[in-house]
C-alpha cells in the first residue's frame with residue numbers, strides 16, 4: 366500500500382489555499398532564465414483555482430507576483446480572465462425558462 370501522505374501531484378491555490386491535483390489548477394510560470402511570466406514552460410510555478418474569486422484575490426493582493434518574485438504583467442491576468450469566460454462549468458440559467466415558455470405558447 367502506498368503511503369497516503371505522499372502526494373507529489375497535489376498543489377495549493379495561492380488565493381484560497383485549497384489543495385487539489387495540479388491538473389485542476391491554472392499554472393503560472395516564471396520561466397528560466399528569462400524571468401518572464403507565462404502560462405507554460407519550465408521554471409518557478411504558482412497555482413491558482415480556475416475561479417473568478419481566486420483570480421481576483423491573486424490580482425488585488427499580488428499573490429502571483431509575491432509567489433514568483435517578479436511583477437506579473439497585466440496580460441497574464443487578461444488571458445486568465447478570458448479563460449474564465451470559456452469554462453463550461455456554469456450552467457445557463459435561462460435554459461428551463463425558454464423550455465417552459467415554449468409549452469405556454471402551445472397552450473395559447
Ligand SMILES: [Zn+2]
Nearest residue numbers: 378381414419
Ligand atoms: Zn483558489
